[in-house]
Amino acid sequence: MGEVSVTRSTERSAALFERAQRALVDGVSSPSRGPLNYHPHPLYMARGSGGRMTDVDGNEYVDLMLAFGALIHGHAHPRLVDAMQRAVADGALTATASEVEVEVAERISAVHPSAERVRFANTGTEACMAALRLVRGYTGRSKIVKFEGHYHGWADAYSLRSNMPGGPDVDSLGIPAGALADTLVVPWNDADAVEQALDANRGEVAAIVTEPVMANLGVIPPVDGYLTTLRELADAHGALLYVDETVTGFRLGAGGACGRFGVRADLVTFGKALGAGFPVAAIAGRADVMDALAGGAVLHYGTQNANPALLAVVRESLALLDAPAYADLERLADTLVAGLRDALAGENVLVQYVGPMLQVYFTDGETDAIRSYRDFGAHVDRDRFNSFVHALFDEGVYTSPSPALHSVLCTAHTDEDVERVVTAARAAAARI
Ligand SMILES: Cc1ncc(COP(=O)(O)O)c(C=O)c1O
Structure with missing residues (x-):
């Protein structure tokens, strides 16, 4: 995983990780939240509201991970x-x-x-x-x-x-x-x-x-x-x-x-x-x-x-969760995916989505779609995605750094959140 230099302070997360490793296996409660995916340390979150989350250092993120998709209405509706x-x-x-x-x-x-x-x-x-x-x-x-x-x-x-x-x-x-x-x-x-x-x-x-x-x-x-x-x-x-x-x-x-x-x-x-x-x-x-x-x-x-x-x-x-709520999710997803495809157009990137579930794949440029486990193994650049997501953190967007997981939108997300993600993605791609 390539290190990404950061501009935001995550000192309190770093200190918590130091402490957590003595109390919790891997310093977390599920392997995907720990050193397997995050470096040099996971970000310890303090609270969430709507489509955003704030870490223990006070940094705010548009949350696209949403507890691995559990938060259909975002945080604290x-x-x-x-x-x-x-x-x-x-x-x-x-x-x-x-x-x-x-x-x-x-x-x-x-x-x-x-x-x-x-x-x-x-x-x-x-x-x-x-x-x-x-x-x-x-x-x-x-x-x-x-x-x-x-x-x-x-x-x-x-x-x-x-x-x-x-x-x-x-x-x-x-x-x-x-x-x-x-x-x-x-x-x-x-x-x-x-x-x-x-x-x-x-x-x-x-x-x-x-x-x-x-x-x-x-x-x-x-x-x-x-x-x-x-x-x-x-x-x-x-x-x-x-x-x-x-x-x-x-x-x-x-x-x-x-x-x-x-x-x-x-x-x-x-x-x-x-x-x-x-x-x-x-x-x-x-x-x-x-x-x-x-x-x-x-x-x-x-x-x-x-x-x-x-x-x-x-x-x-x-x-x-009525029909307008789902229609809005679809519309936001279309906007986000179009924005991401545009922002990452210079990269070997595929953005795949179904409704409000989406993933950005950094690939070797040898395929026009990821259709299977075998395609994923052959073509997806896991490390580049991981670096991209760490750069996204610093740009104020949170999602899982594992390319095997995916991002989601929720009913609390707004057009402004989508715009922020697209701007952050453009900046993050330029940094890796
Ligand atoms: C398709 C699918 N089934 C089952 C599970 C397990 O769900 P849980 O994490 O709530 O145990 C997951 C979790 O990611 C999943 O993606």
């Missing part, structure tokens, strides 16, 4: 703060049935084409784990087809990034081979590869598991008709289609990616934007599939499931 304060005053957690869980489930079913029944969980990882057990429990089959570079949380069975002839690329130490024995990994955006995997494992595949927009290697859209082909292939092989909408749900429209691309999933999972900044996730899907959870037949428990205080915030957040 007054109506969400108010909903939370009122709900907490009523007792935050009952771990009983509650009216608000019925209301929010009804709302999700009303707007998402694949959500006939809903079950709440707390994080995307947890919802994806429950979905895995559910597809296996419902079908009585063990294998899943997943895709190279897709992420569905950090559970063992999903933690196989690729399985090319050179050998498996496993996400973590500590995963026994048996946990991955039923995980088939094929390239995404390649319908033939899925068909071959299903043919070679006839009658054994419980589900095709996919992100609908590849969001853990930047932003890679599905090629035309691809998700519909996955639907058809699943049907032809008696497998379920499980679409992981943790990133796309309530971001690409009220109906998520399924609504946007016109695909019917048997099962979906939500997290991030659903919780609007709080740990609320959900599994949803076809009634008969979801009903396999009934009575704990497929077991999914959780003391914190459907926390009423958090769901009171979600109810308010979903009420704010």
Whole structure:
């Protein structure tokens, strides 16, 4: 990673990092927030308001990371703060049935084409784990087809990034081979590869598991008709289609990616934007599939499931997510992407986006698009992106320095924020 000289003071962040390394592993609470991506130290944030964040040294940033996409309304939206304060005053957690869980489930079913029944969980990882057990429990089959570079949380069975002839690329130490024995990994955006995997494992595949927009290697859209082909292939092989909408749900429209691309999933999972900044996730899907959870037949428990205080915030957040809110997000994204393409025109840069999710890829100049995990590995200049983002920090814009993550816009962002980002990008590119 090339060092970028900075003009803003981040002294207090530096001191906190020094201290934090003695108390916390890597000085942070998740590897992507630490020395893996940030140098010479992470920026310690103090507070956020709307589409902006302020660090402990008082520097302000337009926030395009938005808690990895969780903050669909930005920081501290007054109506969400108010909903939370009122709900907490009523007792935050009952771990009983509650009216608000019925209301929010009804709302999700009303707007998402694949959500006939809903079950709440707390994080995307947890919802994806429950979905895995559910597809296996419902079908009585063990294998899943997943895709190279897709992420569905950090559970063992999903933690196989690729399985090319050179050998498996496993996400973590500590995963026994048996946990991955039923995980088939094929390239995404390649319908033939899925068909071959299903043919070679006839009658054994419980589900095709996919992100609908590849969001853990930047932003890679599905090629035309691809998700519909996955639907058809699943049907032809008696497998379920499980679409992981943790990133796309309530971001690409009220109906998520399924609504946007016109695909019917048997099962979906939500997290991030659903919780609007709080740990609320959900599994949803076809009634008969979801009903396999009934009575704990497929077991999914959780003391914190459907926390009423958090769901009171979600109810308010979903009420704010009307058609004009989504239309505004799309318009802002079009403006931002056009501005970034113009500002970075002199560079080997591709800006890819779907609605308010976008990524700037610094490439080797040998491709006109990043369409897959393999393209990403072959063409993306990770170090240059990392330097670019560190220069952006100094220009007052925050996003993840990892090119595998992506930027998002929220309903609190304004045209002025977009202009600031474009100006900062122009300046940052000139500095690296
Ligand atoms: C597609 C997808 N699924 C699941 C997850 C896991 O969600 P969480 O971080 O809430 O556990 C993520 C997180 O980035 C994700 O991108």
